[in-house]
Amino acid sequence: MRIKPKPALLLLCSYMLAAWLSIRLGTIQSAYLVVIWLASGIAMMGAIQLGRQAYTVILIGHVLINFALYRQSQQQWFTLFPALLVSGGIDALQAWLGNYYYRRTRRYFGAEFWQKAAQLPRIWYQICAIPVLLTTPLLVLLWYGMGLIQAHNWSEWAMITFIQALSNFAGVLLLLPLLEDWRQQRLQPVLRQGLPLLVGLSLLVGVALFVDRHLMILSLPVMLYIAIRHQISGVHLGLLLVGLLCALGGHFGGSGFIGDTPTETFLNLQLFIFSLAFTFQFHALIQQEKAQQTANLEAEVAARTNALMQANKHLSELATTDELTQVYNRREWQRRCAEAVVRARRYKQALSIILLDIDHFKKINDQHGHLLGDLALKHLSRLCSQHLRAIDTFARWGGEEFVILLPDTELEQANLVAEKIRGLIERNPLLVDQRPPIHFTISLGVTALSVMDLTLDDLLGRADEALYVAKASGRNRVINSASVSTSYLSPGSSHHR
Template sequence: MSKALAHLSAARLSAALLLAFVVTAALSAWPGRLAPELPPVFWMPAGISLATLLLMGRLGVLLCFVGNLMVGWAHYRVAPDGNQAWLLPLLATLDTGQAWLAATQWRRRELKGHRPLLQRPRELIFFWGQVCALPSLMVLLPALLAMTTGGAARPPMEEIGLICLEYVTGNILGMLLIAPCLVLWRDRRRWSLHRRAERWWWPPQLLLVILIVTLVLHGTALVLLFPVLLATTIYYRLPGVTLSLLLIAVTLTLVTAHGGGPFDQDTVHLHFLHLHLFLFSVSLTLQYMAFGQEQLLEYQRELKHDVALRTRELRKANERLAEMATTDELTGVANRREWQRHSAEAMMLARRTDEPLSVLMLDLDHFKMINDTYGHLIGDLVLRAVCHACEGALRATDHFGRWGGEEFAVLLPNTAGLEAAQVAEKLRAAAAAAWVDHNERRVQVTISVGATTLQPDDTTLDDLIKRADDALYAAKRAGRNRVVIAPPPPGSGDD
């Protein structure tokens, strides 16, 4: 809770909590003013006391005692004068002790689980039993003894059991109604309700209308609440459930205090005991459903995240496989299969558009000597250096690929014979200028290039490759480190 309080000062929070003590005590004791014989159906200051200790730590003990002392008169109706002056501090101490026990159980569970409490449906059993019920039962006997020995009116023996039950259930209900509010504030970043703000207006209004109709019709009409509460739980999760429970608890208690509503029994205690049972059943059910819905949505978010992550990984793997299938691993240029595929498509396009197209075949001169003299590692570096130099000398539309070993192929779209010869000479000069440093020596290599241009009689890409390859070997026989243009086939009409 300390991280959540980083932006709030202790003075402001203390004032807010003391105000919450006063407001919730007045709200809890309101039905008792309408029917003086009625005890509070729910005692919300018990939940405020728990929130105070969780939020304020050690300072919360003093603040909780002061708050309970302030609201003690509205609840216990004992005059703080004469021989009874000690009773209100004692009862405030007992209420503070009850909140301390509940907060201790809360913190122990958080330390044991290494995460905040009330984020999973299974944690509600611990919250209902260990945090809400057990501290109230432990303080019950001391509070009863203090009330009876302090001069308070002693009820008949047959009503003591019901009074004790009302005391315990009132405190438990107060915690059940207030603790989720604390959880909402603590985990406020988890609730993405701002996206539904434009549709927020109709569920509360519909809930109010059905609630009013229910209280007017009495009896079995109360079941009309459950579909609305179910929809609120699914749509608004814990925030909607918490608001609905507060609204239902206050409204039904006020209507019952006026003698209306569906709970009509022989005695006043049974009258409100049935109201207690209804509020308990609705609160426990809706809270469990709300946390279950939130956990389900969290699982869905995690599943979507995992699916998206796996999809990205699969896409990257496919891209990597595609790259491996089309790229030469050593030099990083297109491999033979990819170069042939791309060049065949470019040749078909050149045929349809009647545009020139040229092919170059180039080979590194005396490359075996470099491998034998400097080793294959240096030979690989020389291959990469030559590829890098040649790619830098080509246009973006040209396609450079490794044909095999130290032999490479170049496709020159929209390039005629003379322009192809100029590009080939540019590549030869770029390769001759490339070098690799080895033991303070520059290792350099030259290339021989054969060039050819698409002719009308060429039926496949192999026709161009064969002529360019023949021109390449002619360059090697002529002394290497030169460019040779393949002559056009006989009868082509080209010079």
């Protein structure tokens, strides 16, 4: 096993400092009753972080701190040292059990470990309680054998064991959660943003302990606010501060929890610390779950709203777009053209339309198949769309017939546009894989808005007549409504396209 010097030294110093503080500043009055055995929490945190090398460090730290404490006793060092090794081994065993149950519980809950209120009873029982309950009786038996404690019957022995277990349990309960917060990087924001609140809580508890114990009730709303504002990490820091201050109050004889006997004072403190810890750890996780559920719900609502908007957009496209060519359909073009006509008349602007048709489209379908016929329609739509203005509206009128709306365009200009499109289609055959180029042409009818047009049908009718003339004149040409001869429009004539 390779020892990591810096982490091992940090663990050793932390363990010895925690043990010294617990004994020197955390005992009840003159009795040897440690309110919070911080060393148990430090040892378990070290075991989780460092693994096997932590047990050696814990053993060394335990021997050193206890040897320093007991060096004034009448026992010789050669009789004291083996007992300290055994008690240090028991402390290391407690840390090993804590590490074992910590990893086991973490694997069981996975990524949500220590994030759900329903997990807390199992965490308290398996990680905090079981290691302490399994090792404390062994430690008390050792102390009894060393003559450090006196127990005249089983009830006294059980009470000593219970007190020692509560002290160890408190150390693990208040310190171990901070390790998970540190691993998840949740402590830094609390220390940055919640430090004034934590200082205020400490001052309030201090005044309550040494001035008026009734003020202790005010710590509850402060803890409640910390749970809401800083969630579980803020609660863990607040609980540690309150626990340490309560231990100091018990040591210096603060009025908050003093009982008739040291044991009663110890139990009063433990009852307050454990009640506060269990209540606010549970409450903070419930608040955190609610906040997470709210965030998830808002994200889901946003996702569904976005999906609904996309669906509506798609439906709108389906309602206004030709499925094959992806240009506007006949209904959408008519709506846009009607609006453009109203605008043109209001502002006295020109407006023209072009109606175009693929020449001999049936031959394309017959010779090359309907699939290539569809590709020809797409090819024409793409070329026209690319060479029109943004304000122009190109649409599929039906079958192989298309229509173009040209706002603010005189008839002569529209005629030039139509001729440009005709030449474009003639010069750009349809190319499909290794097949020979498929050449096709179009015929176009052009007309402009007139003051005599009563309805949109009047405008469309003239464009259709011009297209008919283009077809009858040999196809692949542009005819505008001004050049349409009445000889082409005899009552007996019909449109053959």
